[in-house]
Each structure stands twice: as structure tokens, then as C-alpha cells.
Amino acid sequence: MNKTERNNWKRFLLKLISFVLILVVLDFAFGAILEYFYWNHNGDRYARHLQYTVKEADEDLIIMGSSHAMRSINPAILEQKTGIKSYNAAQAAQSILFHNALLPVLLERHKPSIIVLELAAWELDYMPIHYDRLSFLLPYYKDYSEVRQTVDLRSRFENLKMLSRIYPYNSSILTILQNVLTGRENPPLGNGFDTHPTVMKIDPNEKIAISDSAIAAGMNQQLRQDSLKLAALIDFCQTANKQGTELIVVMTPKLKTLGINSISLKNISKILNAQNIPLLNYSRDPEFLQHPEWFYDRSHLNTEGAEHFSHKLADTLKALINKNSDYTISQKMNETPDPG
Amino acid sequence: MLFNSVEFLLFFPVVVVIYFLLNHRYRWIMLLLASYYFYMSWRPEYIILIIVSTLIDYFAALQMGRAITPQRKKIFLLLSLFTNLGLLFTFKYFNFFNDSVRAAFNTFNIFYDVPAFQMLLPVGISFYTFQTMSYSIDVYRGIKEPERHLGVFALYVSFFPQLVAGPIERSTTFLPQLFEKHEFNAARAVSGLKQMLWGFFKKLVVADRLATYVDAVYNNPQEHSGLSMILATVFFAFQIYCDFSGYSDIAIGGARILGFDLMENFKRPYFAKSTKDFWARWHISLSTWFRDYVYIPLGGNRVVKWRWYYNLFITFLISGLWHGANWTFIFWGALHGVYLVLAIWFTQPVSRISGLLGLKSESGLNTIIHVVWTFTLASFAWIFFRANQISDAFLIIEKIFTFQGPVFLSNLSSVAYGIFGILLLLLVEFQHEYGFFNIKLFNNTNVVVRYSSYAAVVLLILLIGVFDGSQFIYFQF
Secondary structure: OOHHHHHHHHHHHHHHHHHHHHHHHHHHHHHHHHHHHHHHOOOOHHHHHHHHHHHOOOOOEEEEOOHHHHHHOOHHHHHHHHOOOEEEOOOOOOOHHHHHHHHHHHHHHOOOOEEEEEOOOOOOEOOHHHHHHHHHHHHHOOOOHHHHHHHOOOOOOHHHHOOOOOHHHOOOHHHHHHHHHHOOOOOOOOOOOOOOOOOOOOOHHHHHOOOHHHHHHHOOOOOOEOHHHHHHHHHHHHHHHHOOOEEEEEEOOOOOOOOOOOHHHHHHHHHHHHOOOOEEEOOOOHHHHOOHHHEEEOOEEOHHHHHHHHHHHHHHHHHHOOOOOOOOHHHHHOOOOOOO | OOOOOHHHHHHHHHHHHHHHHOOHHHHHHHHHHHHHHHHHOOOHHHHHHHHHHHHHHHHHHHHHHHOOOHHHHHHHHHHHHHHHHHHHHHHHHHHHHHHHHHHHHHHOOOOOOOOOOOOOOOOOHHHHHHHHHHHHHHHHHOOOOOOOOHHHHHHHHHOHHHOOOOOOOOHHHHHHHHHOOOOOOHHHHHHHHHHHHHHHHHHHHHHHHHHHHHHHHHOOHHHOOHHHHHHHHHHHHHHHHHHHHHHHHHHHHHHHHHOOOOOOOOOOHHHOOOHHHHHHHOOHHHHHHHHHHHHHHHOOOOOOHHHHHHHHHHHHHHHHHHHOOOHHHHHHHHHHHHHHHHHHHHHHHHHHHHHHOOOOOOOHHHHHHHHHHHHHHHHHHHHHHHOOOHHHHHHHHHHHHHOOOOOOOOOHHHHHHHHHHHHHHHHHHHHHHHOOOOOOOOOOOOHHHHHHHHHHHHHHHHHHOOOOOOOOHHHHO
């Protein structure tokens, strides 16, 4: 390396280091602002919902799951019928990976008697998007080791990305700006139930989805199984079991036939059977299949459907909860016919 | 290894530092090893294809150089072409060809059951095979002397910044650079980093953000309205531009830091005033490749008119097929061929109408009309490029023209980020194209403005970029 080249290097490195330092300061400052608004502003109701689950929820019956649970299970109805204080902690678009990261965080602070975990029949299929969606947990990465283990599944270098203080709040700036500038305070989700009143438009093609031929077609849908999701489900069951929390797994009614005879469903049943955990599979419940007007779309119930379903689920749960005996729910379940 | 991965952000600085610390004589070895590592981090076994292509072309070119008769020269050219096209056909087109033959036979109730080839498409195979084929053809034509240094030739084939998605470099301009001694130059390094930064912005903030909307609509065309289709199509026009030109920017910028000059691959294509102009600005390294090795050998425009039109159409049809083994790409290429032929037919009537309307060819209004019209034509063709199958493309077009239903807006903030990215991109490109505002940011003489603009782009990437490590679209070609 000659003198000119050495000087070139020096000049360049000096500029680069100065720029990196400026970036570190800016990243810290912007990250701190975003962090403040994430934790202290009520504008983002879904972020607030997750914060409540992690930091405050003290109900005795906690519902976990995806949008299927969030839109279909009204905890107020469960509470009214079972007499157990309930909260719907489901998060839209999330999978068992997310629930498995959230459960120990919740149990560390509060141990509910019952957890109702909603799963889809295709839950264990490999879907890369479920890893991307774990980004919703990034604000909790720093403080919870259980979250770290799961979020690290997103990529090999997630811990390096987390060196940035902005990164956990990536894509949230517009919501924050909108809420702060307009002073908008979205009403919190209350008991976590987030319903859609709209009735699904039914055209002739949609009707096919509930016919027998569609069920037959569903048998052919065999996607690659995600071993990490399998492990997450086993882990979820064991964590609940270790903490003495009763676990019940539910599948909500759907018009679409995706996964109804899938390997995923068989694997879910196998795991739950092995741990003696009841599975309430309503995904092909004839009562709901006969009422497409109870659906918001092919896999989510609307307000009316959710009310019917919550009553039905509450009745089953009530039957399972034997207040007068020492039976656990799982033992009792073996005597109850599968409602699905 | 993807450019938009943490792996690359660690790999690249290490390569740069070792490269400049090494004696010039050994740098090619280091770059070759780095390039092979870069490629093998995706799927190690496919490096064999690059090595086979390299060895055959090296050997064929040497033999062409030694050949006494034109026939012998031709034999070795054919050896090179058959090897590269054979690799391409086997790995990229066999299943498409097989399926098409099966479909044709089935129409006549003829049993045909050749099994599909169960292999993944090797990343970048269309790029490196075209780059080496151009070398063999140039040696055959006597434009380039055969390269005797096998190692440097192997580096020409596999140079990591442009290995998997171009620009497709010519041996006449790029090979000599591999022998030159490149000293570290701070100004070049800064300029390279700036171009890389802008490439990351295009990919992470614009392309990947728009992809979420485009994928949602194009993967379920039955469930979306005409308005959503229009929005998704416009978004796709910017997605593919930012995805591919973003890759090119990172490749060109990275190579510049190492001391190499790669050719410009995109020149603000959505400011083109005609389809011909569009192709002078879009994927320049490929369009000039097709011009020099397909269109001109077919006779170019120095033939009778019908033959000229045929040459244009065939060149674009092949270009479509180059992009992918699917009828959608063939339609896309054919459509561009038709655009160009129609443009020739309508040149005079259009200028007459413009004259009657009093529109001067250089007037602002005329420019706007031509730019918008060219963008509309390009976007319409993108429908075929993006659709998962040809029937989807026709369904999308039908829906666009029926124009019914609400706009799909499931994630409003994501759409807003995408639109913001497009506007910022257009503003920067508008400035480069017309120099209207006379504002300089990355190249401002004031150090505060310059550094602030770099920092603003990095912050934008961190704030609204998509970090799911998605692939570049052109990797599949």
C-alpha cells in the first residue's frame, strides 16, 4: 500500500466512522421517541392489546390464538355462562410460534386456571409469513428471554438487527404520527374481542366451498410440516401443564375446507392426545355450515356468528368444568362427545 | 447470499478490506474464492454448473483462437453455445417444454408421460450463461482475443456483485479491468456506497413494501376488484423497477468500491417517451445483448420492412422467454414486440395529429402525454409478467376494464409507505431527468446537507423498510 492509498484509506475511514457515529446517535434518538410512544400512547389498539396481555391481564380464563379467536370468541359470553372472568388475548395473523412465545411471559406474572388456545387445522403447515409476523414481538425482545428465543427464528442475525433501537418499531411511525398529531385515542379492545358485523357476500362459487366435493378437495391439501411449529405446540402444552393451567384447544367454524384432512390436523390431534388435552373441533360444525350469513369471510365469523359460537363454546366449557368433583377438564373431556 | 441480508453486510466489508490489503497479483484469487463462496452460500452443488460453463467456454475460445479454418472455429462456437443453452434448457425450460408438449398431446388424446425434472432453478443461470456466450461469440467474431488466464476468466464469469442478476458485462470492457491494478480511492468508495445506499432504499423501502400489496391482489385475482387490479399493476411497475434497479445499484456501487466499472443498467425508464426509448433505458445490459447477438444477426432494420418487423418481434419474443419458462413471459415479450412494430406504423399519423393539435414535439404537454402513454403500455404488459398464469392475466385485464368494486386496502399504512417511496423515487428521478429544481442532496458541496441526506435515507430504511429478507425478483431468471 503506497502513501496515497494509505491517505485515501485514512480519509475514507474517518468519514465512515463519523457517519456511523451520527447514525448511532440518530438511531438512538428516533428509537427512544418511538419506544416512548409505543408504550405510552393508546392510539394503536392492537399494540395496546398485547401490552395488556403481557403486563396487566389477570383474568382466570385466557383465550389465545389468531384472528379466528379474536373475532369468534366473546369472553363476555364465556364469563356470563361459566362464571369465570375471561379475556381474549388472541392476536390477528399470528401462529403457534407467537402464542408459544407469549405464554411463558404471561405465566411468569399471572397463572390463569384455564387457557383456551385456538388453532387452525393448517396451523402446523410451513408458512414463512408466520416468521415475518413475529416482528410484532420485537418491542419485547430486550426484556423477555422467551420472546428472544422465538424472535430469533426470524433470521440468523436477528440479535444484530436488534442493535438498532429503531428496528423494533419498524413500520410503526405512521400510526404513531397519525395518533399523536390527531390526538387520536383508539378505544382499547376491552375484553380483547374484536368483531366484524359485515355479512359475507355469498355467490355461487362460495357455496361450493361448503359442499362435499370441496371437503374431498381439502383432503389433497398436504403442505410441508413445520418442525418448529410442531415443537412450539408441544412446548406450549408442556408449559401450561407445568404451571398447572388447564389447556383446551379449539378450532372455530370455517366455510373454507383448507386443511380439514391435512397432516397438520393429524399432527395436532396426535400431540394433544399424547398430552391428554381436549380438542374442540368446530371447523366443520354443520350448524355453522348451514348459516353462511354468520360469516364475515370464509374463515371468520361475523358478530352474529360469534355470538352463536361463543354461546356454544361456553356451554361445552361449562360442561367440562366440573365444579363438584376433582375431575380435571381433560379427564372429563374423554366422556364428552366431540362437538365437531 | 442476498444483498439485502445481514450476511452480505458482514461479507462485503471483509472482502473489500482483504482485497485492498492483498498484493495485486493475488487479488483475482481472493475475488474468485469470494465469488464462489457468495454463490455457494445459496446452494453449493450448483457451483458445478458455473465451473462447467467456465471451462467449456475457456477451452472453446482458446480453440477458436487457434483454429485455422472458419469451419473449425464454428465447431467450437457451437460447442460453447450448446453447452450454455443446454444448461439453460435443462434447468430452466425443460419442465415448461415438457408440460407444453403434454398439454398438446393430451388435446389429441395421445399418452405422453415424460417425468418432470425435479431440480431447483439455479440462481442467476440466465445471467452468467449469457455473459459467457457473449464472450464466445466475440472471440468467434474476432472482436476479443481468447483469454489465456483461466483464473481471471473464471472471475469474469462469476464476479460476485453481478453474478446472479447482472448487469450482463461484455468481455471487451470487463475482462481488461480484471487485470488492472486498482488502488483504493476514497472518492470512488464514497460514490459506490452512495449508489449502494440508494439501491437498498429502492429494494427495502419501495419494492418490498409494494410487494405485499401486489402479492395479495395478484395471488387472488378472483377476489379483487378492477380498481385494486389497477393499483396493484401500477405498484408492480414500481416494485419490479425498484427491485431490479435496486439490485443493479448495489452491484454497480459494490464493484465501484473494489475499483471496477460496471455498465449502467437502468436510466429512469418510466420517463421514457416511447417503447423504443423505454428499452434504451430498461435493463440496458440485456437489451443491448439482444440487439448485438440476436437482432442485428437477424438483419436488424437493414432488410425489407416485413422482415424488420419480424426481427423486432422475434427478438422480443426470445427476450420474454429469457425472463421465464412460462407463457406469461412469452406474452409479455410478444406484447413489447407488437408495441414496437405498431410504434413504427403509427409514427407518421401520430406526428400529423400532434401537428394538427399544435403540439410541438419538445413541448411539456407533449412530453407528459408520451411519458404517461409509454408508462401505461409498459404497465399493461407487466400484467402478463406478474400474473401467475396466463388465464389470471386475462382475468385481471377483464376486471380492469369492468372497473367495478371497492379498492382493497387491508393495511393502509403499508400502502402509504409504498406510495411515499414511489413519490420520493419519482422526485429524485425527475430531478435527474430534467434538473428542474437544481437541488443536490447526495452530491451537495455542503457537508452537512450531504451527510444529512445520507442519514435521512438510512433512517427511512430503518423506519419503513421491509426486513423479511425477500429475494430479488430477477434471481429467478
